[in-house]
Structures are given as structure tokens and as C-alpha cells.
């Protein structure tokens with residue numbers, strides 16, 4: 001007999017409960033990945049993620065081959081392809097990871113229904129995508145936590161499952177048919193600086209991180225120029241690294257940096273448990289504020305292209321376009337600038353991020369956007385981040401801005417943050433726009449729209 005292990009957001013051999021359970025339940029296993037046309041139709045299959053995914057699949061295939069198996073790749077409707085693969089090899093069981101988006105929840109339902117109609121069973125495994133399964137800790141009388149701090153307290157004291165070893169051997173039915181494993185070279189339109197994907201790469205990155213860099217994380221994570229965060233988010237998104245394993249290993253290392261890093265992993269779980277309980281928060285306001293968003297195409301284009309005239313905002317937007325990744329502090333600032341200073345709907349910004357981010361995922365992206373826009377889980381929903389204040393704190397001498405804005409690279413020190421203050425002739429030499437909007441006017445407009453008066457920070 002054989003079982004099917006359906007890989008989704010868990011493209012790894014180490015610490016994979018799905019693969020382990022499939023191997024334990026049968027003689028042979030079909031390690032299946034479906035290039036799902038439903039994901040494509042929903043607009044989530046974009047070049048940067050497709051390139052990283054191709055690396056992940058190639059590495060997974062290589063890892064399986066080292067163990068005597070291989071990856072089986074299909075393309076089409078995920079339900080049809082899984083049912084076909086299960087029927088071809090006579091599998092009684094299909095194993096997969098539980099996941100939280102509306103799409104994933106519906107996929108699971110459709111799959112369960114179709115498999116059961118065929119006399120087969122779907123087995124869904126928890127704590128594969130997140131460290132703690134969504135819904136594992138809940139507040140009294142509620143189905144999810146709406147505020148991070150009490151969630152984190154419970155998350156920290158909850159027991160995690162143990163780490164599962166990678167299998168030594170994987171036997172795959174000889175006649176299981178597969179498409180060729182895709183490769184990054186087949187993907188046009190990829191940003192030039194997209195990092196390499198794959199479990200081997202992810203594990204090497206974590207090993208390099210789990211020492212001095214992680215020790216320094218608590219002090220340096222907000223320093224934009226230092227680039228001192230882990231950059232593991234694409235690996236967590238595709239599941240080439242397991243959140244459970246990272247929490248265990250970071251706790252073993254210990255110290256302030258490791259604690260701060262584990263706290264960020266808890267943020268990831270937090271957003272997942274919100275989305276699991278409120279899947280419609282991917283497109284609807286979690287807490288509607290009666291916003292009547294503005295929509296000015298030129299302003300939106302200037303924001304997307306990094307031409308707002310505010311160097312810190314523009315540097316971040318250029319980094320996103322170049323690398324398919326952006327520092328968290330920069331994500332906060334650019335999102336605040338769009339939703340509050342320009343007062344544009346968070347969905348417009350979230351879509352642009354999802355078009356480019358290698359780590360772009362529904363739970364973290366949509367709910368962080370809502371957090372910044374004040375329609376989500378921030379307990380201070382009306383704060384407006386000021387790019388100049390943020391620049392003083394997180395890029396004090398302008399190194400980050402000079403890295404991403406070549407047209408300002410010759411300006412020295414913090415003067416790079418306010419090119420409009422340069423003497424006339426110097427200013428005229430720069431090919432760089434005037435500020436799109438006056439900061440306090442933008443903030444006032446937003447606060448008035450929310451029926452408030454206040455100050456930006």
C-alpha cells in the first residue's frame with residue numbers, strides 16, 4: 001500500500017509531521033506537490049515567489065532522491081490532481097498540513113469531500129505551518145486572541161510538540177508519474193535580488209543566524225542599515241524551515257536576542273490564529289472604522305515606484321522591488337505612509353506587497369497591513385508614523401537611503417533625508433521629486449477622517 005504526502009507550505013524533510021505520518025501509515029509514499037491552478041487564478045502565483053518555490057521543489061526532490069525517493073509534481077486543480085494520484089497508487093490516506101487562509105480552508109474541505117466520496121481518508125496535521133496550532137490557546141469565551149500581549153503570555157507557556165527527524169529512506173511507487181520539477185530559470189520577471197530558496201539553503205541560513213547574529217538581534221533589529229534581522233521569512237513562508245524547530249533551537253541557544261527572535265515567531269502564530277478564526281479578514285476590515293479612503297492613481301504609482309519625495313519611504317519601496325523583501329521597520333513605515341499620510345485603502349498596498357514579496361502570505365501580510373491601517377489588532381490604531389522621525393531613529397546617518405537611492409548617494413550624513421532643504425543649486429542637480437504631500441497635512445487629514453485630533457510619531 002501507499003499513502004500520499006501532499007506538500008503545501010511545508011517543503012521540507014526535517015521536522016515534517018505530514019511526511020512522517022504518511023511514511024508511518026504505508027509501505028510506500030507519494031511525495032506530491034501540485035502546481036495549483038487555483039493559486040494562480042487567485043493571483044498569488046507571482047514571479048518572485050514562483051522562483052523561490054522552484055528552488056524549494058528542486059531541493060526537496062534532491063533530498064528525496066538521496067533517500068531513495070523523488071518528488072512527484074503535478075499541475076492543475078489541486079483536488080483533482082490529489083485524487084488522481086491517490087487513485088493511481090491505490091492510497092487509502094492522504095496527509096497534509098492544516099492551514100488558515102480562506103483558500104486553504106476551502107481546499108481542505110473540497111479535498112476531504114472528494115477523497116471520502118472515493119473511499120479514502122484525508123488526515124490533516126497541526127503544528128506544521130505554525131509553531132502552535134491556531135485555536136490551541138484561546139481567551140475565556142472567545143475563539144481567538146485579538147491582542148498580542150495576552151496571546152504571547154499563553155503562547156509562551158504552552159507546550160510545543162517535539163522535533164521530528166528527517167526520514168532515512170523514502171520509498172516511492174516506481175510507476176508514479178511526475179512532470180519535470182520546475183526551475184527558477186523558467187520564470188520570467190523575477191526581481192534581480194530574490195534570495196535562493198530550498199531547505200538546504202534555509203538550514204544553512206539558520207545555522208549562520210543561530211550564533212552571534214541572533215545574540216545581537218534584540219539591540220539591532222530596528223537598525224535599517226545594519227540589516228540585522230534573520231531574513232528567514234521566505235523559508236518560514238514556504239515551510240523549508242519549521243517554526244517548531246526554530247523555537248526549540250532558539251530557546252536552547254537562549255539570551256535576549258533569542259528571546260526577541262522567538263517573540264517574532266509568536267507574532268507569526270498570532271496573525272495565523274486571527275486569520276484561522278476570521279478568514280474573511282484577508283479582504284474585509286477586521287475592525288471597520290468607517291474609512292472613506294482616497295484613491296489617486298498618481299500618488300499610488302509614486303508610492304509603488306519609490307518616488308514620493310520622502311527618501312526613507314522611497315528607499316524601502318525600491319528595496320522591495322529589487323529584492324522581493326523589505327525590512328519590518330520599513331514595511332511599517334511605507335504602509336503607514338500609504339494608509340495614513342496618503343489615506344489610501346490598505347488593500348491597495350497589501351496587493352502590491354503580495355505582488356513582490358517572496359515571503360508574501362495572507363496571514364502575515366493582510367493582517368500586518370490591517371494592523372498598520374488601524375483596522376486590525378493594533379491597540380493604538382490611529383498612530384501615524386512620520387518618515388523624518390523614523391529616519392532619525394532607524395537610519396540616523398542615512399546609510400540605508402544611500403544604499404537604495406543612487407540619485408541621492410552623494411549626499412552626506414542625515415541631509416539625505418531632507419533633500420528639499422538643500423541650497424537651490426545643489427537641489428536642482430538632483431533627479432529626485434519634491435515631497436508628494438506635506439506630512440502634517442496628510443496626518444491631519446487622516447485624523448480628521450477618523451474623527452480625531454492628534455500628532456504623528
Ligand code: FAD
Pocket residue numbers: 221229230231232233234236237261264265267268269271326327328329331332335353357359360361362364365366368369372
Ligand atoms: P525577523 O525579524 O528575523 O523575524 C523572524 C521571523 O518572525 C520572520 O521571518 C517572520 O516569520 C516572523 N515575523 C517577524 N515579524 C513579524 C510580524 N510583524 N508579523 C508576523 N510575523 C513576523 N511577514 C511575512 O512573513 N509575510 C508577509 O507577507 C508580511 N507582510 C508584512 C506587511 C506589513 C505591512 C508589515 C508591517 C509586516 C509584514 N510582515 C510579513 C512581517 C515582517 O515584516 C516580516 O516577517 C519580516 O520583516 C521578515 O524579515 P525577517 O525574516 O528578517 O524577520
